[in-house]
Amino acid sequence: MDLTGKKIVLGLTGGVACYKAAELCRALTKAGASVQVVMTDAAGHFITAVTMQALSGQPVFSSQWDPRVDNNMAHIDITRHADAILLAPCSADFLRKLAHGACDDLLSTMCLAKQRQLPLLVAPAMNVEMWQNPATQRNVAQLREDGVVFFGPAAGEQACGEVGLGRMLEPQQLLEELIAAFQPKVLAGKRILITAGPTFEAIDPVRGITNLSSGKMGYAVARAAREAGAEVVLISGPTALATPHGVQRINVQSAQQMHDAVMAAVDAQHVFIAVAAVADWRVANASDQKMKKKDDGSVPDLKFEQNPDILATVAARTSLAGYPYCVGFAAESENLLAFGAAKREKKGIPLLVGNIGHHTFGQDDNTIILFDENGHTILPRADKLTLARQLISEVSKRLDKYSLFQ
Numbered sequence: 547m548d549l550t551g552k553k554i555v556l557g558l559t560g561g562v563a564c565y566k567a568a569e570l571c572r573a574l575t576k577a578g579a580s581v582q583v584v585m586t587d588a589a590g591h592f593i594t595a596v597t598m599q600a601l602s603g604q605p606v607f608s609s610q611w612d613p614r615v616d617n618n619m620a621h622i623d624i625t626r627h628a629d630a631i632l633l634a635p636c637s638a639d640f641l642r643k644l645a646h647g648a649c650d651d652l653l654s655t656m657c658l659a660k661q662r663q664l665p666l667l668v669a670p671a672m673n674v675e676m677w678q679n680p681a682t683q684r685n686v687a688q689l690r691e692d693g694v695v696f697f698g699p700a701a702g703e704q705a706c707g708e709v710g711l712g713r714m715l716e717p718q719q720l721l722e723e724l725i726a727a728f729q730p731k732v733l734a735g736k737r738i739l740i741t742a743g744p745t746f747e748a749i750d751p752v753r754g755i756t757n758l759s760s761g762k763m764g765y766a767v768a769r770a771a772r773e774a775g776a777e778v779v780l781i782s783g784p785t786a787l788a789t790p791h792g793v794q795r796i797n798v799q800s801a802q803q804m805h806d807a808v809m810a811a812v813d814a815q816h817v818f819i820a821v822a823a824v825a826d827w828r829v830a831n832a833s834d835q836k837m838k839k840k841d842d843g844s845v846p847d848l849k850f851e852q853n854p855d856i857l858a859t860v861a862a863r864t865s866l867a868g869y870p871y872c873v874g875f876a877a878e879s880e881n882l883l884a885f886g887a888a889k890r891e892k893k894g895i896p897l898l899v900g901n902i903g904h905h906t907f908g909q910d911d912n913t914i915i916l917f918d919e920n921g922h923t924i925l926p927r928a929d930k931l932t933l934a935r936q937l938i939s940e941v942s943k944r945l946d947k948y949s950l951f952q
C-alpha cells in the first residue's frame with residue numbers, strides 16, 4: 547500500500563468541506579497510513595470528533611490543554627513522529643493564522659512548533675470571493691514562500707451556491723497528492739507527453755474497429771510522471787479511466803487524431819512515451835451514413851489503409867533536434883526478446899518497454915522488460931503503478947545521461 551508506515555497528522559479547520567475529511571481519513575487509513583486527527587473548535591461545528599475517531603482509530607485532539615499527553619505538550623509531541631501534516635479543509639482564517647505565525651489553539655501551535663523538514667500540506671476550502679480576496683492571496687503567497695505546499699483549491703460549484711475557485715479537492719485527489727508528495731522528484735521541471743489507451747477506427751458513424759487496451763498502463767505512467775514532478779500531457783484514446791490528478795488530458799478517437807494531437811504538442815516536450823495501442827490500419831472506405839444490412843446476405847467490402855506510425859515519426863524528428871527522449875511499448879505474443887530488440891532499432895528509439903505476453907491488456911499487474919542500447923533488463927511482476935514508477939526512474943537516469951549529449 548502506498549502509505550504503509552506513514553504517520554499523517556490530519557488537521558481539520560472550520561468549513562463545510564469537513565464532510566469530505568471523513569472520507570479522506572478513511573482513504574488514508576485504507577492506503578496504509580496511521581492518521582492522527584487534530585481539529586479546531588470551528589471544525590467541531592461541522593463534523594464530530596466521534597466520527598473522526600471512529601474512522602482514524604485514534605483519539606482526536608482539539609485542545610492545547612488536553613491532559614492525555616504525558617508531558618502535556620500535545621502541540622510538540624503529536625508532530626515529532628509524523629511524516630506530514632495535512633490540513634484539509636484549511637479555511638481562509640487558518641491560512642491567515644499560519645501566514646502570521648499565530649498560535650492560539652492546538653492546531654496552529656502545532657504547525658508553528660513543527661520541525662522545519664516536516665512537510666506542511668494544505669487543502670484550502672472556502673467561498674470563491676474569500677479565496678480571491680487580496681488578503682487571502684497575500685497569505686497564500688507568503689505561505690508558498692515559507693515552503694507550505696498547496697493542494698488545490700479546485701474550481702466549480704460551491705456549497706454556498708456560488709461558482710469558482712475555492713472548492714476543496716476531492717478525497718481521492720488529496721490521497722493522490724499526498725502519495726505524490728512522498729515520491730522522489732526525479733523529473734522536476736520536465737515536460738512529458740504520453741499516449742495511452744486504444745484507438746477507434748470508424749467503419750460508419752456507429753461502428754468501428756478497436757482493441758483490448760484498457761489504458762491502465764499509460765494512465766499509470768502519466769500518474770507516476772506527475773508524481774515525479776513532471777508537467778504531463780496525456781493523449782488518450784477512448785477509456786473509462788479517471789484522469790490522474792494534475793495531468794492534462796486530451797481525448798482522441800482515431801490513430802490519425804492521436805497523431806495530429808501528438809504532433810501539435812511534441813515540440814515542447816523533454817520525453818515522449820508511447821503507451822497507446824495504436825491501430826495499424828484504418829478503414830479507407832468508411833461510410834458517412836450507417837451501413838444497412840443487405841437482404842441478399844452480402845457483407846461490406848471494407849478496404850484498409852495504413853495509419854501513420856506516431857512513435858517512429860516523433861523519433862525521426864528527435865534524431866535531428868535532440869529532444870524528446872522517446873520511449874515505446876511493445877506487446878508481442880511470441881519471441882519477445884528478439885522482437886523487442888528489433889522493434890527498438892526499427893523505431894529508432896533509445897528505450898523500448900516489452901510487455902511479457904499480450905494478456906496484459908486490462909490487467910492490474912504486469913511483468914516488463916526494458917530494451918536499450920546495452921541489452922535488456924527484466925522488471926519483475928508488480929502492479930502497473932509500481933512498474934510505472936520504476937520506468938519513470940529508469941527514464942530519468944537515462945535522460946540525465948542523454949541530455950549531456952544534446
Ligand code: CTP
Binds near residue numbers: 853857875
Ligand atoms: N505506435 C505508434 N503508432 C502506430 C503504431 C504503434 O506510435 N501507428 C507505437 C505504440 O504506441 C508503441 C510502439 O509503437 O509504443 C509499438 O507498437 P506495436 O503495436 O507493438 O508495434 P507496431 O509498430 O505496430 O508493429 P507490429 O504491430 O507489427 O508488432
